Amino acid sequence: MLSRVAENIYWLSRYVERAENTARIVTVNANLLMDLPRGIAPGWRPLIDITGANALFEEHHKEYGERQVVRFLIGDERNAGSILSALVAARENCRTIRDFVPREAWELLNELYLYAREELSRGTTKSGRHAYLKHLIQGTQTISGMLSGTMLHDQGYDFLHLGRFLERADMTTRIIDVRSANLLPEETTDLRPFETIQWVSVLKSLTGYQAYRRSEQVRVQRGPVLRFLFQHQDFPRSVRFSVDSLQTGLAKLPRNEGALRVAGRLKRTLEGVEPRRLNQQQLKQFVDDLQVGIGELHDEIARTWFPPPLGMESQSQSQG
Incomplete structure (x- = not known):
């Protein structure tokens, strides 16, 4: 191709x-x-x-x-x-x-x-x-x-697959980062009744509310929601599902060693924490690390399989 x-x-x-x-x-x-x-x-x-x-x-x-x-x-x-x-x-x-x-x-x-x-x-x-x-x-x-x-589920489809799940991982981490920081401050105990609304909105942004209720079987709250969106292996919009899907797609392509190494580091970053134990500052650092890994994986994919950029023609319009 x-x-x-x-x-x-x-x-x-x-x-x-x-x-x-x-x-x-x-x-x-x-x-x-x-x-x-x-x-x-x-x-x-x-x-x-x-x-x-x-x-x-x-x-x-x-x-x-x-x-x-x-x-x-x-x-x-x-x-x-x-x-x-x-x-x-x-x-x-x-x-x-x-x-x-x-x-x-x-x-x-x-x-x-x-x-x-x-x-x-x-x-x-x-x-x-x-x-x-x-x-x-x-x-x-x-x-x-x-x-x-x-x-045809050939190499062309593999690149379609990579694009979809890299973009999805990127947006999921962005939504968690901004929504967890910008809705209700942690110290506002008098507003705690509205915390559920906050986290329901995060889930609904990713069409994950019903899947969360079926999977977690606990009320909607910060710790379980973070674990579900970062690490659930069966929810199609979780970061874990996206990274697993990226590794599956990369494994089918030639000259994939560098990209698989980057994807492996990204997965280790994802699996190396318990999201519920992270305070807001630690959560932001964790998301920043994931974002760096997602950007590095895109760069490795582009460097390995895409043509060198020519002036302004290169498509590097990833968000942020």
């Missing part, structure tokens, strides 16, 4: 996953703000913190208001992490490799991009946002399912 094709498939998968994840966090944040009292509601800035695009946001906006943040995350093409930008990039990557993906997947992706663009003004309103984001989430899931169910 040509290295350029492998790179395009990898980024196609990352951008589709990114669009879905961004739609999820906007939807869940809107619901969270309705559940928490006005004085302790986190507002909209945490969503920009999750994407790591604060500097770019502040270049164009003076405050982190709902309208500004929602527009920035859904439809601002100056933001490479917005839903519309992700769909534009996914569509362009798919267009250049149409011989390698099912025609139906290309058509569905094109239709989803057109919907996202044409319905953008409605999707950024309070009344139209829920239906708009729900359509985008379902559309990206359909594309991912179609690719998994109809592509």
Whole structure:
């Protein structure tokens, strides 16, 4: 397989996953703000913190208001992490490799991009946002399912697999990092009744609430939620599941020694702690270590299998 094709498939998968994840966090944040009292509601800035695009946001906006943040995350093409930008990039990557993906997947992706663009003004309103984001989430899931169910499971699929789970591990760690720090301070004992709402929102950002209840069979609270999202081996959006999936995909590729070493270090970092024992500062350091490992794994994948960057053409638009 040509290295350029492998790179395009990898980024196609990352951008589709990114669009879905961004739609999820906007939807869940809107619901969270309705559940928490006005004085302790986190507002909209945490969503920009999750994407790591604060500097770019502040270049164009003076405050982190709902309208500004929602527009920035859904439809601002100056933001490479917005839903519309992700769909534009996914569509362009798919267009250049149409011989390698099912025609139906290309058509569905094109239709989803057109919907996202044409319905953008409605999707950024309070009344139209829920239906708009729900359509985008379902559309990206359909594309991912179609690719998994109809592509040849050859090396091209292996790079699709790598892109999906690297992006997913990245977003899961970002959501945990920001949400665990920016909702309710640990010392606010008088607000403890709202702690459950905080952690339910973290789970719902990753569509993990029902899976958590089935698996853990304890009430929603900090320690078990952290363990579930970091280390559960059977939940598809946990960091552990993503890392295991990355190792499985890497094992099928040639010249994989360096990437497997990096993935092994990442897994050892993940398994070397008990998340429930980490205070907030230790949790942040742990997440930072995981983020470094995720970035190193991307760099190793790019260095091993993708063509050398040519000027500004290299696709290095990973978040943050």
